[in-house]
Amino acid sequence: MxxxxxxxxxxxxxxxxxxxxxxxxxxxxxxxxxxxxxxxxxxxxxxxxxxxxxxxxxxFAARPSRPSPLPNFVLVVADGLRPDELGTRAVPTPALDQLAAQGIRFTQAYAGAPVDAASRAAIMTGQHTGHGRVRSELQVPLAPEDVTLAEVLRSVGYRSAAVGIWGLGWEGTTGLPTAQGFNEFLGCLDLVHGRDDQPAFLWRNEVPFVLKGNPGPAAAASAFEWMLRGATNFIRINEDHPFFLYFAPHLPGSSSELGAVRIPTASPFTNQTWTPSQRIRATRIAYLDEQVGKLVADLRKRNLDSETLVIVTSTASSDAANEMTEASKPRATPLSESNLRVPLIAWWPGKIAGGRTNNRPVAAWDIVPTLAQLANAPLPKQLDGRSFSALLLSQPPPTNSTRFYWEGHAGGLSQAGRIGQWKGVRALGKPSVAVYDLEVDPTESHDLAPTRRDLVAQFEALFAENSRTWSPPADGAVGAAGRPGYPIPTNVITQPLRTNSPPDGPATP
Known part of the structure; x- marks a missing residue:
């Protein structure tokens, strides 16, 4: 309900x-x-x-203190960003590095699924892929009975905006952001639409707007600049009211989807001895860092930094594997650690002690209960995540042990789980469960199942307990390829978006 x-x-x-x-x-x-x-x-x-x-x-003071003690939340969800792509000499990320230095970085953070749509659903609903509605690469719209993070926060007075890629419902479905608790939406409803850096149109709530000049050369309107402008304007308008901003640009994304760099910045990596795809990816990582830096600068300008928790994480990195840091290694399987591990940085000046790392495992579905607890909001009944707010605020950590579960549905069912330091995997087409000790074998190279039948039994029980019967809906869903050609909807507004920025807003792209 x-x-x-x-x-x-x-x-x-x-x-x-x-x-x-x-x-x-x-x-x-x-x-x-x-x-x-x-x-x-x-x-x-x-x-x-x-x-x-x-x-x-x-x-009038510069900004009177607002009556609500509730913190603001800014949740930045990158697309396919690997944790080992941050803080490297090859691709400088000064803004993200500063957030980590002034906040906390989780070294064992996990995506909610090995594919994009299901990753986003886990973040938004707090459910893993054994229980959630969206479990595969198919885009399935959320239903009225699904409870999102925006709805949880709205119940205690938050105003919420989703900016960027949505992927959990499109026009005419119950999965629209504004039907799932968000007051505002600006971006791309469908994942494939969102992977176009210069789309012909963007959605603002339920109304599409043409971006004049798109598709076109790199100088034409960039979706990223419009999205950043929408995000900072939402912050400006709600600076005296508790707000939740979900900011999810298609960055860095996978360079295999792109024929060329189509972001409004010159690549600083033209002199590197990299492949074209590596150079494109490096440029897009740097541009993501730039966007995050501008968001944080806007919070500081409005003296909102001490009132705002910023979390930066990512969807699964399977599409990005081998492009930068693992170019010489075999491509990983979807449920391997290299695909499921993602960065997670939390920054909240005055609340989170800076310069810390934490190696306790956390997962995407833990974000809903964490923000709900910090906002004193009621939790939905169907929830797999557990709050990690104590880890953020340097309080005694929870005593419960790690029990995570994932499903993959590419070509059939595959399963993976984590119990404490142990990882169990039932690969596609294999009835047996492989077991790995992640403390000494993070690359999952040595299967311990033949000698640890006790752990095999634990993982078989975990898989049986968490996997509910599910099959892709026969209708109401679109595949990963989306709708062919992405024609502009028939009810599109042909007048372009304003080309001048509102007062006190970000610079015009």
């Missing part, structure tokens, strides 16, 4: 996304709209404000 929430007034522009008539008094009084556009306060508003100032002798 959905968590019961009160409908909050939207501070919105007109349906075209331009400055126009605001829909409620709060928007009028602030003279702002979400993402794009601005409507000015009335003369009566200015006159009344002046009278109040003269009568009381009060002056």
């Amino acid at each position: 959905k968590l019961k929430t009160e409908v909050e007034p939207r501070i919105d522009a007109d349906e075209r996304g331009y400055g126009g008539v605001c829909r409620n008094n709060l928007a009028r009084s602030r003279g702002e709209t979400h993402f794009y556009g601005r409507c000015g306060p009335s003369r009566r508003f200015f006159a009344c404000s002046a009278i109040m100032l003269l009568a009381t002798g009060l002056a």
